[in-house]
Amino acid sequence: MRKRLYSIGETFSTTFWVIKLYFSASTFLSFMYLLGEVFTPISNIISAFLLGLLVDKVLALIKLGSANANDFLPFLALLLGFDAINLILNSSSAFSKRILERKLDFTVRRELQEHLRELGVANLESAEISNKAQRFVEQIPSIQNHMTMSLNIISSVVGIIGTFIFVLANVPQVIPIYLVVLLLGAVVNQKGLRKLWILDRETTERRRSFWNTANYLSDPQSLKELLLTEGYKMLRHKYDEFANFFIGENIKIRKSWLWKLIIARLLQTVSFAIGFWFLLQKTLDGLISVGNLTFQFRMLTGFSSNMNSLFNDFINIRESTIKLVDAKQLLDKYKADVDGTLSLGENKEPDTIEFKDVYFRYPNAKRDVLKGINLVIKPKEKIAIVGENGAGKTTLVKLIARLYKVNQGAISIGGLEINELNIESWYKKLGLLFQDYNTYTNLTLGENITIGDTAKPASDEEIYKALAKSKAEDLHKEYEHGLDQILSERFKDGIRPSTGQWQKIAIARIFYRKAPVLILDEPTASIDAVAEAQIFDNIYKFIENKTVIIISHRFSTVRNADRILVLDKGRIIEEGSHEELLKKKGKYAKAFKLQARGYE
Numbered sequence: 001m002r003k004r005l006y007s008i009g010e011t012f013s014t015t016f017w018v019i020k021l022y023f024s025a026s027t028f029l030s031f032m033y034l035l036g037e038v039f040t041p042i043s044n045i046i047s048a049f050l051l052g053l054l055v056d057k058v059l060a061l062i063k064l065g066s067a068n069a070n071d072f073l074p075f076l077a078l079l080l081g082f083d084a085i086n087l088i089l090n091s092s093s094a095f096s097k098r099i100l101e102r103k104l105d106f107t108v109r110r111e112l113q114e115h116l117r118e119l120g121v122a123n124l125e126s127a128e129i130s131n132k133a134q135r136f137v138e139q140i141p142s143i144q145n146h147m148t149m150s151l152n153i154i155s156s157v158v159g160i161i162g163t164f165i166f167v168l169a170n171v172p173q174v175i176p177i178y179l180v181v182l183l184l185g186a187v188v189n190q191k192g193l194r195k196l197w198i199l200d201r202e203t204t205e206r207r208r209s210f211w212n213t214a215n216y217l218s219d220p221q222s223l224k225e226l227l228l229t230e231g232y233k234m235l236r237h238k239y240d241e242f243a244n245f246f247i248g249e250n251i252k253i254r255k256s257w258l259w260k261l262i263i264a265r266l267l268q269t270v271s272f273a274i275g276f277w278f279l280l281q282k283t284l285d286g287l288i289s290v291g292n293l294t295f296q297f298r299m300l301t302g303f304s305s306n307m308n309s310l311f312n313d314f315i316n317i318r319e320s321t322i323k324l325v326d327a328k329q330l331l332d333k334y335k336a337d338v339d340g341t342l343s344l345g346e347n348k349e350p351d352t353i354e355f356k357d358v359y360f361r362y363p364n365a366k367r368d369v370l371k372g373i374n375l376v377i378k379p380k381e382k383i384a385i386v387g388e389n390g391a392g393k394t395t396l397v398k399l400i401a402r403l404y405k406v407n408q409g410a411i412s413i414g415g416l417e418i419n420e421l422n423i424e425s426w427y428k429k430l431g432l433l434f435q436d437y438n439t440y441t442n443l444t445l446g447e448n449i450t451i452g453d454t455a456k457p458a459s460d461e462e463i464y465k466a467l468a469k470s471k472a473e474d475l476h477k478e479y480e481h482g483l484d485q486i487l488s489e490r491f492k493d494g495i496r497p498s499t500g501q502w503q504k505i506a507i508a509r510i511f512y513r514k515a516p517v518l519i520l521d522e523p524t525a526s527i528d529a530v531a532e533a534q535i536f537d538n539i540y541k542f543i544e545n546k547t548v549i550i551i552s553h554r555f556s557t558v559r560n561a562d563r564i565l566v567l568d569k570g571r572i573i574e575e576g577s578h579e580e581l582l583k584k585k586g587k588y589a590k591a592f593k594l595q596a597r598g599y600e
Helices: 002-025 027-064 069-124 127-138 140-170 174-202 204-218 220-229 231-284 290-332 393-400 423-427 445-450 460-469 499-513 529-542 578-584 587-597
Strands: 353-360 370-377 382-387 408-413 430-433 517-521 547-551 563-568 571-576
Touching: 002 027, 002 069, 002 140, 002 290, 027 069, 027 140, 027 290, 069 127, 069 140, 069 290, 127 140, 127 204, 127 290, 140 174, 140 231, 140 290, 174 204, 174 231, 174 290, 204 220, 204 231, 220 231, 231 290, 353 393, 370 393, 370 571, 382 393, 393 517, 393 547, 430 499, 445 460, 445 499, 460 499, 499 517, 499 529, 563 578, 563 587, 571 578, 571 587, 578 587
Parallel strands: 382 547, 382 563, 430 517, 517 547
Antiparallel strands: 353 370, 353 408, 563 571
């Protein structure tokens, strides 16, 4: 019983959350939507009453032999006026519903985007949060359906209250049967919904994998490799396998559920038939008029219809709640870490970056990625970080950017502990380019660069300078629409840049930002050696007053750094200039000579 009460509480809580979302999208439209739904059952009662009066009046005049259609004109005018009001309210409600559905889709997605942004990278890499985010996106249409069902239930309750008075007064015999039907339906639904909830929870991980597979099978870029390697058949098999499993499990659950619901509905139909029989008998006994029979029949029909609607919507809203509770929890339960309050100020000078005995391991990992890191990076110093894959190079710069917090030790920026900083004040000073940089295929060439610093007005002149520094000065000339060129062939008049061109665009984005601290993680991996050398010449030439941190496997790109750090298994094992490290004849010297041999 406790579980069931908790579930009903969740239903009310989730429904209130959905209604709140609607009213936050538009108070006026939500009110009009609600008003139309609530007025519908009231208008049905009034219409039935007026129709009953009309029938009695017609029969009375026919009996007197003085019937004239003109006698009914005032009455018909009243009906027409009432129907006009009803039509206006219903049309306004339908209009409000359609506009709200559009607005809500954008509003909810924006709320999700903002919340995920606030949660930060560390939280987003959690499987639990990823699963909830996946379910949230899947259930956005369910929010709209939930609102529709909520208002249907409100409308049904208003209708039941209105018709119950007349049913209780004239055919009270049907009330116990309806109550039995409701109780039986509640028990049946609780069991069915529980099975669906378990299936939904237990298959979340598999559904995420399923949708990834679906994206591979529908993405032209992915299909190119799949068709060449015949990998398409393998992924199609995985797609069909899960689809058949998931549909099959749903059918099993709903088949068992269906027969029990049919029994409940049959009982409801029987109760209606009993009620109608009693009304006919009262009419034949002269206890009620034909007009009253018409009215009472409409009340019984309305009561039965509203009970049936309430029954159906209660099933659906409980099923919807089970899905939406997860989406709601993502917003309610998972909160971003409290940001710091200290600011680095508005100056454009780089700050000292210091690591003090830092240890770090990723969430759910069993070993530390970084161990005992002690490091001071002075303002305007050019630092290069080298090491084998998995040595901790990228992790080091992620900690500098406070994408993660350290497990032990401390990092300070300008003498201030990084966790106490207002992160925006630090991000304003950072220009960061990861090896898995973003490619904004729906944006123009110019927008792909200016997105690197949206705080300042876009400037074509600055864009051209940034492109020149990344050795892509002629790129806009190659494109038919110049800086306005869309960078994907999937959009009208769009083109697809090569991998090397995308990397140059990403580097130009960093140059455009003009941040005092520049971090480049394998920035030229897809660029030819000549262009790479020229880009790094520009980096050292144009950013004299900036701190630069470069991660690279190519020694030609790091040899001109002021200081080179050699990472191995999470520790700094060597540091110094290129010449100093060669003299040490350690790991760096061996790797440099090995790489140099490849160019002989």
